[in-house]
Amino acid sequence: MNRLESDAVVIGAGIAGMVTALRLSELGIKTLVLEQGEAEKYPCNTRMAGGAFHVAHQDVMDDPELILQAINKRTQGSARPDLVEALAGGIAEATRWLQKKGVRFIKVGHEPYRKHTLAPPIRIHGRDYWEGRGGDVLLRTLAGEFQRNGGQIARGTRALRLGMQGASCVGLEAVRGPETLQVGAQAVVICDGGFHSNLDLLREFISPAPEKLKQRNAQTGLGDGLSMAREVGAQLVGLDRFYGHVLARDALHNDDLWPFPMMDFVCAAGIVVDRSARRFLDEGLGGVTMANAIAAQPDPLCATAIFDAAIWNGPGREYLIPANPTLTSAGGTLYTADSLDGLAGQLGMPAAQLESTVAQYNAAVSDGLATELVPKRSTAAYRAHPIGTPPYHAVQLCAGITYTMGGIAVDSFGRVLDTANRPIPGLYAAGCATGGLEGGGRDQIAYIGGLTRSTVFGLRAADDIASLAR
Known part of the structure; x- marks a missing residue:
C-alpha cells in the first residue's frame, strides 16, 4: 500500500x-x-x-x-x-x-x-x-x-x-x-x-x-x-428527490432522445395518464416534479402523455430543442389517431376510460375548475389546454434522472x-x-x-x- x-x-x-x-x-x-x-x-x-x-x-x-x-x-x-x-x-x-x-x-x-x-x-x-x-x-x-x-x-x-x-x-x-x-x-x-x-x-x-x-x-x-x-x-x-425531466420512453433504447427533447411542456399542457387511462399526477407543477412522480410509481413505465394537434403545434414547439419535431426526427414514437377511441386502441388502454378522463379534464378547463380535479391540476405556472383538436396524439414516457x-x-x-x-x-x-x-x-x-x-x-x-x- x-x-x-x-x-x-x-x-x-x-x-x-x-x-x-x-x-x-x-x-x-x-x-x-x-x-x-x-x-x-x-x-x-x-x-x-x-x-x-x-x-x-x-x-x-x-x-x-x-x-x-x-x-x-x-x-x-x-x-x-x-x-x-x-x-x-x-x-x-x-x-x-x-x-x-x-x-x-x-x-x-x-x-x-x-x-x-x-x-x-x-x-x-x-x-x-x-x-x-x-x-x-x-x-x-x-x-x-x-x-x-x-x-x-x-x-x-x-x-x-x-x-x-x-x-x-x-x-x-x-x-x-x-x-x-x-x-x-x-x-x-x-x-x-x-x-x-x-x-x-x-x-x-x-x-x-x-x-x-x-x-x-x-x-x-x-x-x-x-x-x-x-x-x-x-x-x-x-x-x-432528484432533478430530471420527462422523456419519451424510447429514450431507454435510443440515445438520440436524451438529454433532449424533454416532454415537459407537452405534458404540462395536456394530461398524463397511467395504463388504466386515469390521471395520477399534477401536470401543472412542471417537468421536474412530474419526473419524480413518475419515478415513484410501482411501475415507472406506466405513464403516457395525451394531447392534441393544438398542443403539439403550440407548447410542443417551445424550448431551444422542442419536442416537435425533434422527437420524431430522432426516431421517437408519436402515436396519432383521429379519435380518442383510435388512440386508446394503439396504446392498449380502455377507450371508454380515456374518453371519460379527457372529457372530465376538458370540462374542468372550460369552467376554470382545473384545480378542483382529482388529482389537482395546478395552473399558476402552466396553462391547462383543452384536448379537442384532432388529430389526437400520445407519447409513452419515462422519467429521466439527471442528479439527486x-x-x-x-x-x-x-x-x-x-x-x-x-x-x-x-x-x-x-x-x-x-x-x-x-x-x-x-x-x-x-x-x-x-x-x-x-x-x-x-x-x-x-x-x-x-x-x-x-
Missing part, C-alpha cells in the same frame, strides 16, 4: 471539485484531486450540462435579496437558512471569480436565467453536443489553472473509505488500478456528485424500480462520497455535519453530493441549480480549510 501526503484531498473533478481545488491551490494549500475517470475528458455531469448559471431561475447578478426570496419561494421555506443566505449572497462574487480564472459566459435566449450561460453554448444536435462547449471548456480551464498552481489530478483513482482518527477525518483510502493508496490530509472534501447512477441507493430512496429510469447523466454518480460519509456518522438529508438533490448535510462553510448537527473535523462536502438546499417543498420539487451551488460552496469550503490552516 502506497502512502501519499497532502494538505487537502478533493474527491471528484467536476465543477465542485475543481472550484474547490483551484481555490485551495491559489490560497497556498497543497491539494490532490482524485477522479475516478481515466480519460482526459473523463465523463461527468458538469461536462454534459446545459450551462445556464442561475439560482432558482434568477440571474446570478440579481440583487441577493431577490435571489434569497426566489429560493425560499421555490423551496417553500424548507431549505436551511444558512445555506440559502450563503448561496444568495455569494453567487455574484463566485461568478466573477470564475470569470477571473478565464471562464466565459454568454447570454443565450431572452429568459433571465440564461443571461449567464457557459460559453460557448452547447450544440442542439448530436451526441457530442457538449464537446468543446460550456462545461467541457470550464473544466479544462479550471484544471489548467490548478495544475499551473502546482496541483495534482490523479485520474483513474476511486476513493474507497475515509480515514478517521477519533472524531476527525485525517485522509482516505483509494484504489488506482491494482494499487491501493493511503492518502493523509488535514482536510477531505467530498465533491463526487449525487447517487443518481447507483441502483441500490435509488431503490432505497427514489424509486421501487430504478432500472426503469433513464440515466439522463454521465452515469458516474455512484454515491461513493455519500456512502463513505454515512459510514463515519455523517447526517444525510432530503434523499427522496439530497445528500450529505453541511453547514454554510461546507463542513459535514454529524447526526447531532456538529461539524466532523477535517471533513467537507460541496456540490450535488450535499443536501439541504434543493428538493424541498410540500408539493413541488424545488430545483435551484447544480452548477451555481457547486461553485459557491466549493469556494466557501476552500476558504474555511485555508483559514484553519493559517
Whole structure:
C-alpha cells in the first residue's frame, strides 16, 4: 500500500471539485484531486450540462435579496437558512471569480436565467453536443489553472473509505488500478456528485424500480462520497428527490432522445395518464416534479402523455430543442389517431376510460375548475389546454434522472455535519453530493441549480480549510 501526503484531498473533478481545488491551490494549500475517470475528458455531469448559471431561475447578478426570496419561494421555506443566505449572497462574487480564472459566459435566449450561460453554448444536435462547449471548456480551464498552481489530478483513482482518527477525518483510502493508496490530509472534501447512477441507493430512496429510469447523466454518480460519509456518522438529508425531466420512453433504447427533447411542456399542457387511462399526477407543477412522480410509481413505465394537434403545434414547439419535431426526427414514437377511441386502441388502454378522463379534464378547463380535479391540476405556472383538436396524439414516457438533490448535510462553510448537527473535523462536502438546499417543498420539487451551488460552496469550503490552516 502506497502512502501519499497532502494538505487537502478533493474527491471528484467536476465543477465542485475543481472550484474547490483551484481555490485551495491559489490560497497556498497543497491539494490532490482524485477522479475516478481515466480519460482526459473523463465523463461527468458538469461536462454534459446545459450551462445556464442561475439560482432558482434568477440571474446570478440579481440583487441577493431577490435571489434569497426566489429560493425560499421555490423551496417553500424548507431549505436551511444558512445555506440559502450563503448561496444568495455569494453567487455574484463566485461568478466573477470564475470569470477571473478565464471562464466565459454568454447570454443565450431572452429568459433571465440564461443571461449567464457557459460559453460557448452547447450544440442542439448530436451526441457530442457538449464537446468543446460550456462545461467541457470550464473544466479544462479550471484544471489548467490548478495544475499551473502546482496541483495534482490523479485520474483513474476511486476513493474507497475515509480515514478517521477519533472524531476527525485525517485522509482516505483509494484504489488506482491494482494499487491501493493511503492518502493523509488535514482536510477531505467530498465533491463526487449525487447517487443518481447507483441502483441500490435509488431503490432505497427514489424509486421501487430504478432500472426503469433513464440515466439522463454521465452515469458516474455512484454515491461513493455519500456512502463513505454515512459510514463515519455523517447526517444525510432530503434523499427522496432528484432533478430530471420527462422523456419519451424510447429514450431507454435510443440515445438520440436524451438529454433532449424533454416532454415537459407537452405534458404540462395536456394530461398524463397511467395504463388504466386515469390521471395520477399534477401536470401543472412542471417537468421536474412530474419526473419524480413518475419515478415513484410501482411501475415507472406506466405513464403516457395525451394531447392534441393544438398542443403539439403550440407548447410542443417551445424550448431551444422542442419536442416537435425533434422527437420524431430522432426516431421517437408519436402515436396519432383521429379519435380518442383510435388512440386508446394503439396504446392498449380502455377507450371508454380515456374518453371519460379527457372529457372530465376538458370540462374542468372550460369552467376554470382545473384545480378542483382529482388529482389537482395546478395552473399558476402552466396553462391547462383543452384536448379537442384532432388529430389526437400520445407519447409513452419515462422519467429521466439527471442528479439527486439530497445528500450529505453541511453547514454554510461546507463542513459535514454529524447526526447531532456538529461539524466532523477535517471533513467537507460541496456540490450535488450535499443536501439541504434543493428538493424541498410540500408539493413541488424545488430545483435551484447544480452548477451555481457547486461553485459557491466549493469556494466557501476552500476558504474555511485555508483559514484553519493559517
